[in-house]
Every structure is written in structure tokens, then in C-alpha cells.
Amino acid sequence: MAALQTLARRCSTSILKRHFSVSSPVAAQMTVRDALNTAMNEEMKRDESVFLLGEEVAEYDGAYKVSRGLWRKYGDKRVMDTPITEMGFAGIAVGSAMAGLKPICEFMTFNFSMQAIDQVINSAAKTYYMSAGKQTVPIVFRGPNGAAAGVAAQHSQCFAAWYGHCPGLKVVSPYSSEDAKGLLKSAIRDPNPVVCMENELMYGTAFEMSDEAMSEEFLVPIGKAKIEREGTHCTLVSHSKSVGLCLEAAQILEKENIFCEVINLRTIRPMDEETLINSVKKTNHLVTVEGGWPQFGVGAEIVAKVMESDAFDYLDAPVYRVTGADIPMPYAATLERATLPGTQDVVLTVKKSLHIQ
Amino acid sequence: MLSCAARLVRAQIQSKPTACWVVAARGYADIVDEATFTTSEYALHKLDEGPSQTVTVTRDDALKYYRQMQTIRRMETAAGNLYKSKVIRGFCHLYSGQEACAVGMEAALTPNDHVITAYRAHGWTYTRGVPPVNILAELTGRKSGVAKGKGGSMHMYGHNFYGGNGIVGAQVPLGAGIALALKYKGSNDVCVALYGDGAANQGQVFETYNIAKLWDLPCIFVCENNGYGMGTAVERASASTEYYTRGDYVPGLRADGMDVLAVREATRFAAEWCRSGKGPMLLEVATYRYHGHSMSDPGTTYRPREEIQEMRKTRDPITGLRERLISVNLATAEEMKQIDLDVRAEIDKAVEQAKADPELPVEEMYNDIFVDEPPFKVRGTNPFMYGMSK
Numbered sequence: 001m002a003a004l005q006t007l008a009r010r011c012s013t014s015i016l017k018r019h020f021s022v023s024s025p026v027a028a029q030m031t032v033r034d035a036l037n038t039a040m041n042e043e044m045k046r047d048e049s050v051f052l053l054g055e056e057v058a059e060y061d062g063a064y065k066v067s068r069g070l071w072r073k074y075g076d077k078r079v080m081d082t083p084i085t086e087m088g089f090a091g092i093a094v095g096s097a098m099a100g101l102k103p104i105c106e107f108m109t110f111n112f113s114m115q116a117i118d119q120v121i122n123s124a125a126k127t128y129y130m131s132a133g134k135q136t137v138p139i140v141f142r143g144p145n146g147a148a149a150g151v152a153a154q155h156s157q158c159f160a161a162w163y164g165h166c167p168g169l170k171v172v173s174p175y176s177s178e179d180a181k182g183l184l185k186s187a188i189r190d191p192n193p194v195v196c197m198e199n200e201l202m203y204g205t206a207f208e209m210s211d212e213a214m215s216e217e218f219l220v221p222i223g224k225a226k227i228e229r230e231g232t233h234c235t236l237v238s239h240s241k242s243v244g245l246c247l248e249a250a251q252i253l254e255k256e257n258i259f260c261e262v263i264n265l266r267t268i269r270p271m272d273e274e275t276l277i278n279s280v281k282k283t284n285h286l287v288t289v290e291g292g293w294p295q296f297g298v299g300a301e302i303v304a305k306v307m308e309s310d311a312f313d314y315l316d317a318p319v320y321r322v323t324g325a326d327i328p329m330p331y332a333a334t335l336e337r338a339t340l341p342g343t344q345d346v347v348l349t350v351k352k353s354l355h356i357q
Numbered sequence: 358m359l360s361c362a363a364r365l366v367r368a369q370i371q372s373k374p375t376a377c378w379v380v381a382a383r384g385y386a387d388i389v390d391e392a393t394f395t396t397s398e399y400a401l402h403k404l405d406e407g408p409s410q411t412v413t414v415t416r417d418d419a420l421k422y423y424r425q426m427q428t429i430r431r432m433e434t435a436a437g438n439l440y441k442s443k444v445i446r447g448f449c450h451l452y453s454g455q456e457a458c459a460v461g462m463e464a465a466l467t468p469n470d471h472v473i474t475a476y477r478a479h480g481w482t483y484t485r486g487v488p489p490v491n492i493l494a495e496l497t498g499r500k501s502g503v504a505k506g507k508g509g510s511m512h513m514y515g516h517n518f519y520g521g522n523g524i525v526g527a528q529v530p531l532g533a534g535i536a537l538a539l540k541y542k543g544s545n546d547v548c549v550a551l552y553g554d555g556a557a558n559q560g561q562v563f564e565t566y567n568i569a570k571l572w573d574l575p576c577i578f579v580c581e582n583n584g585y586g587m588g589t590a591v592e593r594a595s596a597s598t599e600y601y602t603r604g605d606y607v608p609g610l611r612a613d614g615m616d617v618l619a620v621r622e623a624t625r626f627a628a629e630w631c632r633s634g635k636g637p638m639l640l641e642v643a644t645y646r647y648h649g650h651s652m653s654d655p656g657t658t659y660r661p662r663e664e665i666q667e668m669r670k671t672r673d674p675i676t677g678l679r680e681r682l683i684s685v686n687l688a689t690a691e692e693m694k695q696i697d698l699d700v701r702a703e704i705d706k707a708v709e710q711a712k713a714d715p716e717l718p719v720e721e722m723y724n725d726i727f728v729d730e731p732p733f734k735v736r737g738t739n740p741f742m743y744g745m746s747k
Contacts (some may be wrong), residue, residue, distance in 0.1 A: 003409065049541075057678060066589075077541065080572075081569070082568065083564070083567055083568065085561075085564035085567065085568070087530070087560065087561040087564060088530050088561050088563075088564025088567070088568055089564070089568060090530070091529070091530025091531050091533075091561060091565070092530045092531075092533050092534035092537060092565065092568060093534060093537045094530075094531055094534060095531035095532060095533060095534020095536075095537070095538070096534040096535065096537045096538040097534070097539070097612045098519055098531065098534070098535060099471065099534065099535040099537075099538035099539065099548075100542070101537075101538045101541060101542075115710050116527060118524055118527055119474070119527060119531075122523070122524050123522070123524075123527055123531055127729055128726070128727070129725045129726055130504060130507060130509060130512040130520075130726055131504050131508060131512065131514040131520070131725075131727070132504040132506075132507045132725050133724070133725040134503035134504065135505075135519065135520075136728050154642075161588060166727055167735075168727075169398050169728055170727070191729050192728055192729075192730070194725045196478075204590050213506065254460075270733065289481040308740040317423070335613055343489060
């Protein structure tokens with residue numbers, strides 16, 4: 001781990017010399033995968049009761065290599081390979097949390113969490129309330145969420161809206177490596193049940209990491225959004241991979257002198273309404289962007305929140321949503337591309353909001 | 358006419374448990390300190406030997422079991438009456454008839470062991486240490502209830518007791534998870550995960566057997582087979598009704614769930630097995646419930662009234678213990694009558710409190726969503742109404 005970080009640091013210093021440096025010269029680069037790995041490693045080192053279970057997390061080093069090296073370091077007791085029985089092992093994970101351990105339960109993708117969703121909602125999320133505060137469930141459910149590439153309908157669903165619906169659950173959706181590390185660490189330390197939805201296509205993407213982000217005590221607070229880019233004409237709000245889409249769209253629009261404010265939600269539940277509302281009051285225009293389906297989605301919830309808030313009086317246009325198409329995910333590459341939102345969707349929608357041709 | 362399960366409960370007792378030599382005189386001077394009985398045979402699965410059929414009980418323990426079972430019986434009867442007078446709402450699943458299971462198992466466990474069960478949980482909540490008044494107040498939804506009225510019948514928690522679970526079968530993997538935590542922490546304690554004959558067919562139960570056996574988890578799986586999954590008799594739901602064998606590679610045994618001493622002995626055997634690191638064990642207790650599945654079910658459309666009456670008359674766990682104790686002079690009829698009166702008085706008093714106590718103030722409905730969280734706003738039923746969750 002340390003060798004990898006040093007290597008990354010050496011590479012990044014040479015790369016950074018060619019760009020405007022926005023952080024200190026020793027800023028490192030880290031992929032989302034490594035950030036998640038580092039988060040789990042640091043938290044397992046810090047707290048004996050933290051352990052990881054799931055399919056292929058141990059000897060395979062993780063289906064997507066997110067848990068690489070952890071089994072070799074911590075052994076069978078702390079990193080457990082499970083059979084392919086989501087309902088069973090998710091229930092076991094929840095039970096172990098009830099009895100005082102701090103499990104990280106990995107779903108190979110959140111599509112498979114549907115088989116275990118009763119344990120997530122009825123056994124984990126609701127228990128603290130039903131017991132009137134007697135029984136805690138300090139568990140983290142994590143794994144890739146949403147579309148990947150060419151994996152078709154059963155393996156491409158976004159579960160942000162489903163899990164975000166439920167009181168008693170915290171739901172986070174990191175975009176960058178800093179998000180991934182800080183949110184996962186916060187999730188593991190949080191004594192409540194937390195769903196951490198990652199994105200497979202982001203695992204290999206490298207991001208700059210500040211010195212602070214590289215420290216073992218770096219946490220990103222759950223429930224606080226991040227303004228990735230400030231702007232004045234239109235607010236773009238998003239989560240996970242779509243944040244990147246918004247940033248790209250914002251760059252394109254900048255060339256036409258349209259300055260978008262890009263908000264990275266970071267947390268789906270509890271959602272940072274304050275940041276959203278303040279931004280809308282500033283820009284008077286809002287476009288939500290997500291990969292998931294439109295009906296009853298994250299964007300739909302944001303629209304409702306804004307309608308019911310005093311930000312409504314500041315809107316100069318309806319709130320618009322950019323989402324995945326309202327169809328099961330097709331396999332063929334062209335069709336898949338057309339199913340997921342692209343920069344042109346965001347640019348078009350922002351212009352519509354601003355009544356620009 | 359009798360259903361398969363009832364037949365089983367009757368059949369597995371070849372003869373009524375025998376007593377040792379009966380003393381003729383009945384005065385207090387003749388009261389003995391302990392006595393030995395013979396239980397009916399245990400059915401074994403993948404076990405070379407099973408629990409002992411010879412069980413010894415001390416006077417103190419016997420009277421304790423009697424009192425505990427009687428308390429559960431009276432408490433459940435009171436709950437049934439409160440439900441009929443609409444003071445208890447929603448679901449109410451009574452344990453009457455099954456008392457020997459909770460009391461017998463608890464007798465072989467310690468408070469450091471862990472227990473999780475399904476929704477027929479009032480008896481277990483009591484044996485795990487929650488006073489009847491707090492159980493009844495939870496049923497009536499008052500703030501003195503064990504979950505302040507926020508959980509209700511199916512969601513009562515206690516020390517090393519994880520409810521009370523409403524989703525059939527979900528508690529079984531939870532129980533194995535608790536056992537995992539115990540093993541992880543190097544503890545010598547076990548977890549008892551209970552489920553019924555209906556839940557025994559759930560896929561997640563088999564997923565749990567698999568992991569528990571693979572990982573040698575100190576978990577006693579207990580099937581409380583009362584012959585009916587709601588309104589469906591066991592032979593109509595299960596291709597195999599030998600529930601103690603359904604764990605396949607998990608060794609199992611079946612005991613007479615109407616005999617508190619047999620249950621205790623079987624549990625002792627299973628607990629020792631699990632504590633010694635040999636992995637899980639499956640214990641089936643053949644029992645019977647007098648009432649319907651819940652208070653919404655009269656319990657007579659799918660089984661004959663005669664069967665219920667027969668069970669009450671010949672196999673009642675409380676009567677059975679009373680007769681045993683009297684027959685060997687472990688206790689007198691008078692002192693057990695006194696216990697009956699004491700229990701009745703305790704439950705009557707608890708009922709009064711459960712009816713009189715207030716519910717939680719409405720503002721408190723927003724609490725207990727998250728632990729260790731600074732107060733946050735929670736939306737109410739209209740956009741202008743918010744509560745603070747503390």
C-alpha cells in the first residue's frame with residue numbers, strides 16, 4: 001500500500017507540473033478503487049471489530065479488486081468469502097452488527113442486493129426505531145451501483161432511489177476518490193446502517209488527493225454535499241459518475257459564457273437540502289442529473305424538495321431532470337449509449353432552462 | 358382426526374414420563390429436594406448419542422419453571438382478553454401451550470447466551486428478563502412498554518434478546534450472525550435462533566445452515582414445531598416434516614416440547630455441542646399452540662376442536678409439571694395453588710398498569726431514527742410540519 005502511494009506520488013508530481021497546480025506540490029493521485037481499499041484497510045487497522053464479508057472478497061481479492069490485499073493482510077477472521085447466498089449472508093452480517101461487530105457487507109453489485117433487501121430494510125434500517133433506541137445496527141452495505149458497460153438489464157439498475165426512500169438508512173454515493181475514501185470511512189465509523197453505492201466504471205479513475213485526504217483520519221461527513229464548481233447561471237446537481245458528466249457539460253457551456261454551479265450530492269439520504277436551496281436561490285435554475293430511471297428517482301425527489309421550499313420563488317424556469325431512459329438497459333453498444341445521459345443531454349437541458357437556443 | 362403434528366406430539370411419548378418411587382404421606386415434612394424422571398425418547402439425526410432420558414430436577418428449579426410457565430400462560434391469556442376488548446391492536450400471536458419450550462430452553466442457557474426468535478415472542482421476552490408489565494404495556498402501545506410502544510407485539514428487545522421479528526425466517530440468518538460475533542470475540546456463549554414449522558421451508562434458513570456449518574458457528578437452530586404454519590398443517594406445507602433432519606449436514610435432534618425437563622435436557626446437550634466448537638446443531642421441539650395463529654384467527658377452521666381439547670387435557674406442559682411435582686412430593690398442591698394465585702395477582706396488576714399508562718407524546722415519534730446523531734429535522738405528514746429527531 002505504502003509503496004503504491006509513493007509510486008503514485010512520484011508519477012503525479014511530474015504530471016502536475018504541466019497543469020495549474022490547485023493543491024500543494026506533493027498532492028497524490030489515487031484511483032477510486034485504491035481509495036476504497038485504503039478506507040477499508042485503515043478502518044480495519046483502527047478497529048478490531050470491523051470486518052469484510054461478501055463473495056470473492058478474500059482469495060479473489062474482490063470481484064473488482066476493491067479488497068485487494070486485505071485478506072492477505074488480515075486473514076480469514078477479518079475478510080470472509082461467502083457462498084453465493086445474498087439473503088443468508090446479508091442477514092448474518094446484520095446479526096453480527098446487532099451483536100456488536102462492525103461488518104462491511106459487500107454486494108458484488110447492488111442488483112444482487114435485491115435478494116437480500118428485506119435484511120437491509122426490515123432487519124437493519126428499521127430496528128433502532130422499532131426497539132425505541134435499544135438495538136443498534138452498525139453495518140455498511142457497499143458495492144457497485146448503476147450501469148456498467150454492456151452488462152444488460154439485470155445488472156445495470158441504479159438503487160439510489162430505492163434505498164434513499166427508507167428512513168433509518170443512510171445512503172451515500174461517492175464520485176471522486178476523495179469522496180470514496182472519506183465517505184466509506186465515515187460510513188464504517190457510523191453506528192447506523194449505511195448503504196455505500198459505488199460505481200464500477202469509476203473504480204479505475206484516478207483523482208488528485210490532497211494531503212488531508214491522504215491522512216488516516218480523513219473523513220467526509222455524511223449528509224453534506226460538495227460544490228465541485230461554482231457558477232451563477234444554472235445549478236447542476238448530481239451524484240456518483242454523473243457528477244463527472246456535469247463537470248464536462250459545465251466546461252462545454254463555459255465556452256458559451258454559461259457558468260454552471262455543479263453540486264456533488266455525496267449523500268442521497270439525508271440529502272443536503274440547504275446547499276441545494278442556497279444554490280438555486282443564487283442561480284435561479286436547476287437541472288438534476290442521474291443515471292437511474294426517471295420515475296420516483298433522485299431527481300424527482302429534488303424537484304419536490306425545491307417546489308416545497310422557499311427556493312421555488314427564486315426559480316426562473318421549472319426544475320428539469322436528466323436521467324437514464326425509462327427502459328430496461330439494452331445490451332447493444334449504441335442502444336446502451338443512448339439509454340444513459342450524455343453531456344449533450346445536460347447541455348441541451350441547461351439551455352432549455354435558460355431559454356437559450 | 359388428529360393432525361400429523363398432534364399425532365407426533367402424542368406418539369413420541371410411548372408412555373407418560375415415569376416417576377420414581379411415590380411417597381404415600383403428603384405432609385411438608387415429606388417434601389423432597391430433588392427428583393428424577395424419565396423423558397420420552399429423543400429422535401437423533403447424524404448424532405451417535407443424544408441427551409439423557411433421565412432428568413433430575415431440584416425442588417427450587419421445578420417451582421421456578423412452574424411459576425415461569427404459569428406466568429407466560431396468564432400473561433398470554435390477559436393479552437388475548439385485552440385484544441378482544443380492542444386495547445391491543447394489530448398483530449398478537451399467543452404462546453399458550455408452548456411455554457415449556459421457552460422455559461425449558463432458558464433453564465439450560467445463561468443470561469450471557471443470546472436468543473432471537475420470530476413473532477410469537479412474548480414468552481421469550483419474559484424468560485429473557487423483561488417484566489410482564491413492560492410486555493403488556495408494549496402490547497397496549499404505552500410508553501412504559503419495553504419499546505416505548507413503538508415496536509408492538511413483534512418487536513420487543515431485551516438483554517441478549519433480539520426480538521421479536523416480523524418477517525418469517527429473517528431471524529434465522531440474524532441468529533447465525535450473532536453466533537458469528539460470539540465466535541469472533543472468542544466468547545464461550547451460544548446463540549439460539551428459533552423459527553417455526555412454517556419458516557422451516559424458507560430459503561434463507563438453508564442458506565444459514567450452510568454458512569453456519571461451513572464456519573462452525575455456535576448457533577442452536579430451534580424449530581418450534583407446533584403443527585401448523587398459520588392455517589396450514591405441516592404435512593400440507595413440507596415435503597419432509599422431520600424438521601430436525603432438515604439441516605442435512607447439521608446434526609439434529611427432536612424432543613418433546615410439552616415436557617419442560619426434556620426441553621432443558623435437549624438444550625443442555627445442544628449448548629454443550631456448540632460451546633465445544635463443533636458447529637451448529639438443530640433442535641426440533643414438538644409442541645402445540647392452543648390459540649389460533651394470531652388473534653385474528655379462531656384456530657378452528659383448519660383443525661378439529663377435539664384436537665385442541667385433547668392436547669389441553671392430556672399434554673398441557675403446566676399441568677404435566679404440576680402432576681409430576683405432586684406425584685413425587687417435590688411440591689404440594691397447596692403451594693402450587695399459591696403460585697397460581699400470586700401469578701394471577703401479578704398479571705392482573707400489570708394489566709391495570711398497561712391499560713392506565715399513557716402513550717408516548719406525539720413529538721417523540723420522530724426519535725430513535727439514528728443513534729449518536731445531532732438533532733435533525735424530520736418531515737411530517739404535510740410540507741409545513743416537521744419534527745425534531747433527538
